[in-house]
Amino acid sequence: MSEFPAVLANGFNAIADDLVVRGWSMQPQLLPAELGLALEAQCRQLWQADALTPAAIGRGSDEQVVPDVRGDYTRWLDDCPDHPATADFLGFMAGLRLALNRTLFLGLDTFECHFALYPPGAGYSKHMDRFQDNPLRTVSVVAYLNSQWQPGDGGELRLHLPEGVRDVDPVAGTVAVFLSDSILHEVLPSRCERASLTGWFRRRPDNPLLR
Numbered sequence: 001m002s003e004f005p006a007v008l009a010n011g012f013n014a015i016a017d018d019l020v021v022r023g024w025s026m027q028p029q030l031l032p033a034e035l036g037l038a039l040e041a042q043c044r045q046l047w048q049a050d051a052l053t054p055a056a057i058g059r060g061s062d063e064q065v066v067p068d069v070r071g072d073y074t075r076w077l078d079d080c081p082d083h084p085a086t087a088d089f090l091g092f093m094a095g096l097r098l099a100l101n102r103t104l105f106l107g108l109d110t111f112e113c114h115f116a117l118y119p120p121g122a123g124y125s126k127h128m129d130r131f132q133d134n135p136l137r138t139v140s141v142v143a144y145l146n147s148q149w150q151p152g153d154g155g156e157l158r159l160h161l162p163e164g165v166r167d168v169d170p171v172a173g174t175v176a177v178f179l180s181d182s183i184l185h186e187v188l189p190s191r192c193e194r195a196s197l198t199g200w201f202r203r204r205p206d207n208p209l210l211r
């Protein structure tokens with residue numbers, strides 16, 4: 001990973017190790033602070049400008065907005081104005097993708113990603129990220145952008161694991177990574193405006209390793 005500082009390369013390799021051993025990883029302070037602040041500002045500006053739309057559940061003709069199940073507002077990155085911070089973030093994610101491919105041979109090919117804002121009271125009920133009709137989502141990544149987050153603010157990511165639940169604080173700099181088809185998770189109701197970037201590494205449709 002010569003193009004990334006050693007600290008990032010170490011973080012990416014730690015994620016790969018965790019994914020093999022237990023299917024999920026949580027890395028505090030992985031996203032560089034300055035980049036996190038720039039992305040947080042962009043996410044909050046989009047929210048204030050009414051440029052985020054209520055997230056839907058289901059697919060195709062079943063798609064519907066059900067705020068009791070999923071209360072966040074999102075915008076896909078490729079639908080956002082070009083911005084140096086989002087370009088840097090995509091470079092960061094390309095580094096993680098290459099590190100995972102090099103170590104785990106996952107054949108991750110593309111990255112789809114959206115800003116998400118959970119207003120006070122919003123959460124996302126227990127779910128899995130891989131849709132039955134779309135087997136390509138392989139690794140889920142959430143980068144948290146809440147520089148002011150405090151215990152008691154809510155909005156933790158709750159992972160449902162064989163050994164019990166594990167909560168991840170949505171504090172700026174933390175990056176959570178997990179296998180899209182096997183880790184059940186939810187977002188606990190947030191008491192503040194909770195900002196994040198959520199994305200998925202996808203495998204190629206013709207990947208012969210696809211199950």
Ligand code: OGA
Pocket residue numbers: 116124129142156157185186187196198
């Ligand atoms: C999702 C999701 C988790 C989080 O958007 O599918 O589970 O912590 N997000 O934001």
Ligand code: MN
Pocket residue numbers: 127128129185
């Ligand atoms: Mn999810």
